[in-house]
Amino acid sequence: MILSLYWSKMTARGSLVAMIVGFLCVPLFKFGAPELAVVGDFFGQLGELPPAFLLSGLAGVATSLMDRKGGERVLGAASDIDHAAG
Numbered sequence: 001m002i003l004s005l006y007w008s009k010m011t012a013r014g015s016l017v018a019m020i021v022g023f024l025c026v027p028l029f030k031f032g033a034p035e036l037a038v039v040g041d042f043f044g045q046l047g048e049l050p051p052a053f054l055l056s057g058l059a060g061v062a063t064s065l066m067d068r069k070g071g072e073r074v075l076g077a078a079s080d081i082d083h084a085a086g
Contacts, residue, residue, distance in 0.1 A: 011070030018060030
């Protein structure tokens with residue numbers, strides 16, 4: 001949702017997927033990643049929020065780029081706003 005403030009191509013479906021991925025990644029990086037042999041200490045010290053935030057943003061961008069109908073709605077709304085303002 002933060003990304004939608006800075007990126008005009010963010011769609012509703014992309015926001016929804018980003019929220020779901022972020023929600024699922026927090027327990028994964030909190031409880032699962034610190035148990036990994038090679039990178040467990042790194043994730044234990046890093047915390048769960050930075051990697052969850054990163055994966056959430058990537059999922060939102062990828063979904064928004066693949067969502068053609070949502071992208072058309074976003075562009076249509078943007079042109080309506082431009083037309084009303086101008």
